[in-house]
Amino acid sequence: MIQTNFHYDVIVIGGGPSGASAATLLAKQGFRVVLFERDHFPRFHVGESLIPYCYPVIEKLGMLEKMKASHFTKKYGVQFISEQGKLSEPFRFEQYDPHERSQTWQVLRGEFDNMLLQNAREVGVEVHEGARVLDILCEGTRVVGVKVKCEGEEEKEVRAKVVVDASGQSSMIIDRFGLRVWDKDLKKAAVWTYWKGAKREPGLDEGGTIVIQTEGKKGWFWYIPLHDDVVSVGVVANFDYLFKNRESKDPESIYFDEVARCPGVQPRLEGATRCEDFHIQKEYSYKATQGGGDGWVLVGDAYGFLDPLYSSGVLLALTSADVVSQSVTSALNANDTSEKMLRSWESEYNKAMGRMRNLVMAFYDGLNFGRLVRRYPDKKNLITDILIGNLFNDRVDELWPLIEELKRETEMVGAT
């Protein structure tokens, strides 16, 4: 029998950007929301670079003034460095999208995520830190709550009309229901650390992200300038390339092997001091076969994770929280938390995420973006739309046949 007298309307599992945002947006609609986060914030998390279209959700959350007042580095654009070490002209967001959102931020995730979680508390979300969700409670095919262990307490069952899984790559519901589909083309891994005193570009470009290719285009480094003169510098490449067939599998030696293969990154680290340990993370991309069901819905990495090439993770976390919370709101207001209602966001969101994935694949397939823009100058804005995170724009789909055409031409030249 389905229970109807729930104490909470919504349970959120996980207090990262997707969970804190979904919880905030739902609490702002007047729903009773409880959020369980296993860690104590601020906690470390990778993923420091934001992109412009985070702005509308940050604004909806009521976080804009807090972000403006923060000490986070201001990011105005991105630059690329070729495998030979040649620096591109800066790609400034403002040039293509003259709006306040064109200045975004490089954040320390411990601090940023903590600000989002505090903000959730301020709008009335009941937040429990040190509270690990152990299991999902089901009645037939319907999810009705969670089993949770809060520090210093016995395990308990908590029920709600809707469970939002925002547990990141732990992906509780994906694992519980066997919904994960790995992306066979994006089996990557990353090794990274933090440097003090590493080189920065002058003026407005000081805070921009730099994407730096390694020799033979085997991988790429991210170069993300943070506050307090710290730069986050990490290498991403195929998992097998990074971790198999190496003399040493020690992260430090893998990292410096790759620095030695990257003329673009070497001079930037000269004279800099490493200020953190090395981190490694397997980062295979994946997506769930479905984003919701009776009484449950997925957000952020708990729904799908995409290679971090264009720094889209937090954008997708915030955006999915936004669209999912709209579906949950309609479902709760209609007193119908069925799969149909809780998946109403999914097809448009899949299109948006797919657009980002297509551009990621174009980079790994070796597309010459300069050539694309020279041939179709009127399409440059469409590439820009993706890079800034304006993903709910059907027009960008005009790009894919053009990219395919260039790919075919390159393959034909290679074959002759």
Ligand SMILES: Cc1cc2nc3c(=O)[nH]c(=O)nc-3n(C[C@H](O)[C@H](O)[C@H](O)COP(=O)(O)OP(=O)(O)OC[C@H]3O[C@@H](n4cnc5c(N)ncnc54)[C@H](O)[C@@H]3O)c2cc1C
């Ligand atoms: C190498 C790498 C580099 C990246 N770089 C960038 C970047 O530059 N820019 C960017 O935007 N994105 C980047 N990302 C992606 C970004 O970090 C993620 O997409 C983003 O953190 C997703 O947010 P989320 O809220 O969905 O998940 P998370 O931020 O992972 O939050 C999930 C939360 O759930 C909690 N949790 C998990 N299990 C439980 C449980 N059982 N009970 C209670 N709580 C639980 C966790 O403690 C965590 O706090 C990068 C990712 C990787 C791997």
